[in-house]
Amino acid sequence: MGEPAFFRLPDPRPVDAEETENRWWPPRWLEPRWLTEHIDTFDVFHLHFGFDAVEPARLAAIVGILRAHDKPFVLTVHDLHNPHFANNSMHLAQLGILVTAADEVITLTHAAAAEITARWNTPATVLPHPHVAPLDLIGQVRAGHEREFVIGIHAKSLRANLDPLAVMDVVVCTAAELGNARVQLDIDDEVFAHRDQRGAIGAALTAYNRFRSVDVRVHRRFDDTELWRYLKGIDVSVLPYRFGTHSGWLEACYDLGTAVVAPDCGYYSDQKPCTTYEFGIDRFEPDTLAQALRDVHAARSRTPAASRSERERERTMLSRRHYEIYERALSRSSRILTEAR
Structure with a gap:
């Protein structure tokens, strides 16, 4: 039985981004104009990281563009306190916009899901973090x-x-x-x-x-x-x-x-x-x-340790669960997700 399939678009590289060993750049998907110009290239918008420096007003604009074009929005909440900033007020303001706007919210632990529900009255699906080492x-x-x-x-x-x-x-x-x-x-x-x-x-x-x-x-x-x-x-x-x-x-x-x-x-x-x-x-x-x-x-x-078979089973499970989440998000819009062939 084959796994459900979906295609993840590559990260678009800004023209002025430096090519370095540890290269990183703000996601172009969080630029309102760029998102609007490429709105027909995807079915589901899934945000995980990369919005640290994005003002809440711009995030609200992004959410507005997605709604205007009937694009489902999935959010994974990895951090409830951004580890890069002692003052967490900006991060909570960002999450307040994103969590309440998302069609589906994912997080990594039941404790985090409980906090999300308590803060924003929004349920979150709990999916464990996948393996990091090869x-x-x-x-x-x-x-x-x-x-x-x-x-x-x-x-x-x-x-x-x-x-x-x-x-x-x-x-x-x-x-x-x-x-x-x-x-x-x-x-x-x-x-x-x-x-x-x-x-x-x-x-x-x-x-x-x-x-x-x-x-x-x-x-x-x-x-x-x-x-x-x-x-x-x-x-x-x-x-x-x-x-x-x-x-x-x-x-x-x-x-x-x-x-x-x-x-x-x-x-x-x-x-x-x-x-x-x-x-x-x-x-x-x-x-x-x-x-x-x-x-x-x-x-x-x-010492507790993962086995390869455990992580492989988990990886398969996570792929299926993400596909189910994308289908649920799409069911709330007028679009239909079809399996990639």
């Missing part, structure tokens, strides 16, 4: 770390919700207590190009190399292959997120058999198995982080 890496036997337990903290580019400096003392002290543990602290080198507080925080983090048990590594941003190698090389990833909702990083860890210690803000523990500690905006209970690391260390031979 299928051929999922379920592989990991190299054992019998001699040492590697605790990873990745500061990345120090985006707004990351506060690794706050947790480092506890992590280093707990690693010393465990005895056979090493802390690996990674920092993207772009941090040090900033003259704001990120550069100062980066300097403070590199000072942890004074501890023999801490391995500080400053490097360019990992490409995908380097990221998979990194995650397979640590036993646990500590997520120092002050705020957020869901995490693709958590999914990658689950794919590759890396344990996760995540904050109790957001809905990380609803998304995938992880050990939590009390951490959020203006709050931190250090003892809970220390205990989380002890618990993960004690259970290190039983």
